Amino acid sequence: MAERVHALAREIRAYCSEHADPQQAARYTRYFTEGYDPWGVQQKDPLWNEKQKAWLEEYEDLGLSGFLFLGELLFRGGKYEEGSLAIRFVAEKREQFDTKAFCLLAKWFEAGVGNWAHTDVLCGQLIAPLLETRRIGLAALSDWRGSPFKYQRRAVPVAMLGLLERNPKIGPLLKFLVPMMMDSGKVVQQGLGWFLREAWKKEPRAVEAFLLQWKDRAPRLILQYATEKMTPQARVRFRRGRSR
Numbered sequence: 018m019a020e021r022v023h024a025l026a027r028e029i030r031a032y033c034s035e036h037a038d039p040q041q042a043a044r045y046t047r048y049f050t051e052g053y054d055p056w057g058v059q060q061k062d063p064l065w066n067e068k069q070k071a072w073l074e075e076y077e078d079l080g081l082s083g084f085l086f087l088g089e090l091l092f093r094g095g096k097y098e099e100g101s102l103a104i105r106f107v108a109e110k111r112e113q114f115d116t117k118a119f120c121l122l123a124k125w126f127e128a129g130v131g132n133w134a135h136t137d138v139l140c141g142q143l144i145a146p147l148l149e150t151r152r153i154g155l156a157a158l159s160d161w162r163g164s165p166f167k168y169q170r171r172a173v174p175v176a177m178l179g180l181l182e183r184n185p186k187i188g189p190l191l192k193f194l195v196p197m198m199m200d201s202g203k204v205v206q207q208g209l210g211w212f213l214r215e216a217w218k219k220e221p222r223a224v225e226a227f228l229l230q231w232k233d234r235a236p237r238l239i240l241q242y243a244t245e246k247m248t249p250q251a252r253v254r255f256r257r258g259r260s261r
Contacts, residue, residue, distance in 0.1 A: 018083050025076050026090045032068060033058050033098055049132055055097035069105060081113045085121040092129040100135045108142040114152050123161070126169035133204055136168045137175055144172060145179025155180070155193060162194075167202035174205075174212035187220040191227045198235045210242020217243065225254075233257050 033056040042057030058065055079087070088103030107122070122143075130136060147153045158173050174197070177190060197209060217224040228243055232255045244252045 018079060019086070021076065021079060022083050022087050022090065025072065025079070025087060026094075029072070029091070029099060029102060030094065030096075033096065036062075036065075049134070051132065053097060053132065054095050056099075058098045060098070060101070069102060073106060073109060081107070081110045081118055082121065084110065085118060085124075088122075089124050089128045092125050095129055095131070097132075097135075100130065101138070104135065104139050104142060111143050111146055111152075114143075114147055116153065116157065119147070119153050119157055123169070126164065126166040126172075130166070130168050132168070133171070133207075136171050136204075140172050140176040140178070144176035148176060149179045149182055155190075162196050167205055170197065170200060170202060170205045171208040173197065174208040177212055178215055181215055181219055184219070187216050187223045190216065191223065198231050198239065201236070203238065206236050206238040207242055210239045210245075213239070213243035214246055218246070228255055 036056070036058050038057035038059065040057070041059055042055045044057075045055070046053050076083070084103075084106045088100075088107060091099035091103045103125070125139075130139070144153075148155065155177070158176065161169050161173050164170050174194060177193075180190060194209060194212070197205065200206060200209070213224055213228065224243070228240060232240060237257070240255050244255050
């Protein structure tokens, strides 16, 4: 299997190199302050989409584990389109996921998931649906909260957005995030604030009580994102040093 995985990786890179466009590559650079290394392949090109389908069919025998290994190789290469392709391949196979497959997926962050876009798409197309359908439990993300890789930590609250669709009790979800509330990573803080903002829309009293507990300790960016849909008068309550 390994030989065929490496063969597919080479084929993908050869295609991307042949269709590279420097102007297209520079188009979205401003959205990635921490670095962006694309080939410049036009993502909406019908030929690109057809090629992806053809690869999936030709290499179907690799199975989920093979495509997870492929993703590890592609993310190590650092090219944006290669990472996006890896996500698409495994998202097509999410019904096959189990705990073992999810552990293999975690290796992608060490391999090189290195931007918010890949993280959020991976969460939206794969991890959140796995949580929603209970193919994995929230406990599967426990170790991710303390990961040395900031985008793996960001994935925790972003993936948990999917759980809000099930209208769960918010309290246990907030408790799960407690170990992350002092995280120093900007992209992690943004993800936490995003989740808290959306949870607030579902259960404002619980989230506001939680935020009041953290307003004098947690990084301000978390509070900024979490409260941005509140009225200006309501946001005042969550300023540092403000009495309740």
